[in-house]
Amino acid sequence: xxxxxxxxxxxxxxxxxxxxxxxxxxxxxxxxxxxxxxxxxxxxxxxxxxxxxxxxxxxxxxxxxxxxxxxxxxxxxxxxxxxxxxxxxxxxxxxxxxxxxxxxxxxxxxxxxxxxxxxxxxxxxxxxxxxxxxxxxxxxxxxxxxxxxxxxxxxxxxxxxxxxxxxxxxxxx
Numbered sequence: 001x002x003x004x005x006x007x008x009x010x011x012x013x014x015x016x017x018x019x020x021x022x023x024x025x026x027x028x029x030x031x032x033x034x035x036x037x038x039x040x041x042x043x044x045x046x047x048x049x050x051x052x053x054x055x056x057x058x059x060x061x062x063x064x065x066x067x068x069x070x071x072x073x074x075x076x077x078x079x080x081x082x083x084x085x086x087x088x089x090x091x092x093x094x095x096x097x098x099x100x101x102x103x104x105x106x107x108x109x110x111x112x113x114x115x116x117x118x119x120x121x122x123x124x125x126x127x128x129x130x131x132x133x134x135x136x137x138x139x140x141x142x143x144x145x146x147x148x149x150x151x152x153x154x155x156x157x158x159x160x161x162x163x164x165x166x167x168x169x170x171x172x173x
Contacts, residue, residue, distance in 0.1 A: 016127040016148065018079050019059075021069065023129040023150045025076040031069055039160060041071040060094045062087045065143065072160065077153030081146040088136040088144045092123055095134060095146075099125045102134075130154060 016023055020030075027034055031043035044066060057064060063084065070078035083091060096102070102123035112118050121136040130150040137143055 014127075016129045016132065016150075018148065021076055021079075023076055023153065027069075027071045027074050027076070034071075036071075039073050040157065041074070043069045043071070060090070062090045062094075070157075072153055072157040075153055077150040077157055079146070079148040083144040083146070085136055085144050088121065088134070091144065091146060092134055095123070095125065095132070099132070 027036070027041055027043065034041055034043040057067070059067070059081070064087075065082035065084070066080070068080045069076055070080065092102075103126045105121075105123045108120040108122060110118050110120050123134045125132045129152075130148060132148045133146070135145045135147070137145065
């Protein structure tokens, strides 16, 4: 019991790492399919052709819809991965194997576009650099998401985007 608690605490103090990438990594040769627009960029990580979703790959043997690395000022600040809703528990167990038990789990009541009540499940892991979220949106017809957003770089990106939208609004209206 004490060993498992110590293991979980050690994981939470370790820097966030995802498939060999860390927050702040440059948008270099280790990322494929990169698009850059000004100070922002993203890289899609897709390999295998698929008729329904274009191209997909697997993570831990489980199919994903997409995997996107997000950059601000040429530094990795976020990760987004979409997957089928039926894979939520498989991804949760893989994340527990890598990062330990989630720091928080909750079910969030929501309303869908037709007025029906649905539940979104969410598990989250806190790291010194930010938070990793595993979400299941509208389980019957929705999708699953894995999202990591760095604290400092993520906040800088949010400020940049807000300023960009204000400038666009000033000329658009």
